[in-house]
Amino acid sequence: MDFNDTPDEAEFRAEANAFLSQHLKPKTPGALRSGGREDFLERAKAWQKTKAEGGFAQITWPKEMGGRGGTVMQQVIWGQEEAKFDAPTGPFAIGLGMCVPTVIAFGSDEHKKRYVQKALMGEEIWCQLFSEPAAGSDVAGLKTKAVKDGDEWVINGQKVWTSGAHYSDYGILLVRTDPNVPKHKGLTMFIVDMKQKGVDVRPIHQASGGKEFNEVYFTDVRIPDSDRLGEPGMGWKVALVTLMNERLAVGGSPGPDWKEIMDYARSAGTLSDQAFRAKLADWYVAAQGYKLTKFRTQTALSRGETPGPENAIGKIINANHLQDICNSAIEMQDHFGLIVDKDEAPSDAIFQESFMWAPGLRIAGGTDEILKNIIAERVLGLPQDVRVDKDKTFAEMN
Amino acid sequence: MNFDFSDDQKFLRDEARKFLEAQCTSAHVRAVLDDDSKSHNEDVWKQIVEMGWLGAAIPEEYGGLGLGMLELCVIAEELGRVLAPVPFGSSAYFFAEALKIAGSDEQKARMLPNVADGSLIGCIAVSEGPGEIKAGALATRLKDGVISGKKIPVTDGDIATHAVVLVKDGSGESLVIADLSQSGVTREPVKTLEPTRSHATISFDGAAAELLGEAGNGMALLDQINDRAAVLLAFEQLGGASRCLEMANEYAKERVAFGRAIGGNQAIKHKLADMYVKNEVARSNAYYGAWALSSDAAELPEAAAAARVAASEAYWFASKENIQTHGGMGFTWEVDCHLFYRRAKLLAVQAGSPAVWKEKLVSALEAKND
Ligand SMILES: Cc1cc2nc3c(=O)[nH]c(=O)nc-3n(C[C@H](O)[C@H](O)[C@H](O)COP(=O)(O)OP(=O)(O)OC[C@H]3O[C@@H](n4cnc5c(N)ncnc54)[C@H](O)[C@@H]3O)c2cc1C
DSSP states (O other): OBOSOOHHHHHHHHHHHHHHHHHSOBOOTTOOOGGGOTTHHHHHHHHHHHHHHTTOSSTTSOGGGTSOOOOHHHHHHHHHHHTTBOOOOHHHHHIIIIIHHHHHHHSOHHHIIIIIHHHHTTSSOEEEEOOBTTBSTTGGGOOOEEEEETTEEEEEEEEEEEETGGGOSEEEEEEESOTTSBGGGSEEEEEEETTSTTEEEEEOOOTTSOOOEEEEEEEEEEEEGGGEESSTTOHHHHHHHHHHHHHHOOOOOSSOOHHHHHHHHHHHTOTTOHHHHHHHHHHHHHHHHHHHHHHHHHHHHHTTOOOOTHHHHHHHHHHHHHHHHHHHHHHHTGGGGGOOOTTTSGGGGHHHHHHHHHHHHTTTTSOHHHHHHHIIIIISOOOOOOOTTTTSBHHHHO | OBOSOOHHHHHHHHHHHHHHHHHSOHHHHHHHHTOTTOSSOHHHHHHHHHHTGGGTTSOGGGTSOOOOHHHHHHHHHHHHHTTOOSSHHIIIIIIHHHHHHHOOHHHHHHHHHHHHTTSSOEEEEOOOSSSOOOTTOOOOEEETTEEEEEEEEEETTTTOSEEEEEEEETTEEEEEEEETTSTTEEEEEOOOSOTTSOEEEEEEEEEEEEEESSTTOHHHHHHHHHHHHHHHHHHHHHHHHHHHHHHHHHHHHHOEETTEEGGGSHHHHHHHHHHHHHHHHHHHHHHHHHHHHHTTOTTHHHHHHHHHHHHHHHHHHHHHHHHHHHHHHHTSSSSTHHHHHHHHHHHHHTTSOHHHHHHHHHHHHHHHHO
8 A cells, every 4th residue: 555656656747747837827725716717618628739739638548549548547646736726627527538438439430530639639529418308317218319211310309408518519419219128228329410400509597507508409410320329229338338437537526625615714713613623524534535435446447447336426425515515614604605796705706606506516427316326236236226117118108 | 656455465354354254253242242250252362362463563573473554454444343352452553552652672672572472461541531631631640650540441451461551740741551460550340331342440559650752741642642543443443334334235135124125225225325435435544544554654643533533433324324224123132233333432432532533633634734
């Protein structure tokens, strides 16, 4: 057991840090995050390009895919170092973390040539079109259908809560191609051009006030059969690979953490409050527990083992604690805590902003309840929930 | 970076587990539980002594195996899984570590080999009354080389042959070592909610004692000893918490109500998933503590505190929800659930309660941040 860098790792860390210092500003506690800025997308694209040119984008991807051919540990180190800077990475997380790896796993050589490099260079953004109004947790219950017409498929239906669809160029799209088999068996995955005719993206006004996710309507959208990922009817398997890659994606935590609220409490003079200190200890322990659990997974990965359910742990811990931390920070500010005006509120209103985002984080990418089911069923081997639709065809159930 | 135990350490874990599952069964634990006159299980203790585990982290020059702290962590987890009813922790985590960090060469040479071979059983005697141990509030005094005062409760105080004692003296607080077999020492068993580990009141009345470390440095040394013990206790706690989850899991798959295994219901599934999450948080923090302990890292105080806070929470939750998962069966004397519930509480308050460790943690974070 060794939590120190090996000489090779130390060298890589130094290299990464030098590169980051050259291109980005260090993150300052409580300072306005890139996310709130008008030119965010442009800056994100530029940073992605810089990163790719410097050889730091997708470190574990093979060189022929434009990656670095690096180790899992290098990816971890990069993640740690990048998190110290004000790096605008958000818009690429879904594409590079989940969609493009799915294209690499199931796409043809043509697909890889056409899409991977552009995504890596920040030129094209991807989104993930799985959820539908009546199929979120139960995503295999989706209804958007694709009907084969010659060499093409014709898509009709509606997706919802699609993050970043309004600025995405391509998406991976899960649709029903056969209603006459049980729900998991009739799905197929496609690559879809988001700018083509018949794709109608309508931003949704979120509870947080922003408009980061969308409804996406498909009306007679034609997708060539060559843009299918995996065999017809195998879409669920493909989707599981997408979701597994989500576990592999290395990312920082999405908002203020124990450190930030500790700094705030110090400046507000409430750091001596006993009840607060006990909570702070709990947050630290949980955050540290999650971070170190990821390190354990990554150690296992670097030995060639497959990723476990650690990401489920992380989401359960992080999203809940983010909500809790923001709640505490606001209550610490008393009546003043209501203020969301960045010029007035402490820490650029980061606690208030994240307070309104936290409920979404507990839902996006699998709700707390679904993740607990995953742990219970897949890790602990407890019986599956009752699934009344298991042996019936999709058509029978709908 | 490498965040896992080595293959050799995992081999040790597997061997220890096999050995303990066979030699330290629930019947062995209950033999102590059901007999007030028993302070520990002598058969189990004898075999553990023979395995040489007490000397796992004691250097070879002092008669130990000279393996290291990581190996001791591995053993601690396994002892925790089987609720080993023996004074291992008192002797190996507290007494031996106290000697290792504060003892003179002569003291180490004289006592460590005996700790390693089990002929000396050590314990630590610091508590005098309810609440956190605070400098200034101590009644036990050291004067002219002898100590007087009363310590209660002392874990393993009735079987130990020697104790590290926190005393007040002219220069403030100091640690001393006292031979418990001398006249001037009286010991009374004290009943606690964890009868499988013995506890005693030890009264000193002019008992001879030798200084451990520098006079006046007692509180600082105690902190260091507790930091080291905290990591080892965290592994014991983790072992117990893991066992609770396994028990609950096995039962949830087996017990049928309303026509199906109770583990098919989400209230139970989610409860067990919560246990799993807490246990993993505890495990990761414990590993970090183990690394800090084994490498004498500057991060030890906060790593130890985090390990301890996480492990105390995980074990508390797992032990109470294990009973709940077992329903009425879980509340019977015959089912082992309550043994873990008891042990969880002992381990949570020995060497400082979770509140104390949370405060230590936050203070360490504050200091680091200044
Ligand atoms: C910010 C945000 C971004 C998103 N981005 C995307 C995206 O880019 N692409 C995409 O495809 N989707 C996206 N989603 C959709 C997201 O995946 C779904 O919202 C989520 O999976 C939950 O589905 P639902 O909203 O239909 O809730 P429902 O499934 O209707 O759940 C409602 C409640 O019932 C509970 N519940 C449901 N089933 C069970 C069960 N079996 N056991 C116990 N409780 C259950 C849920 O936990 C929840 O509390 C996003 C969502 C959010 C909030």
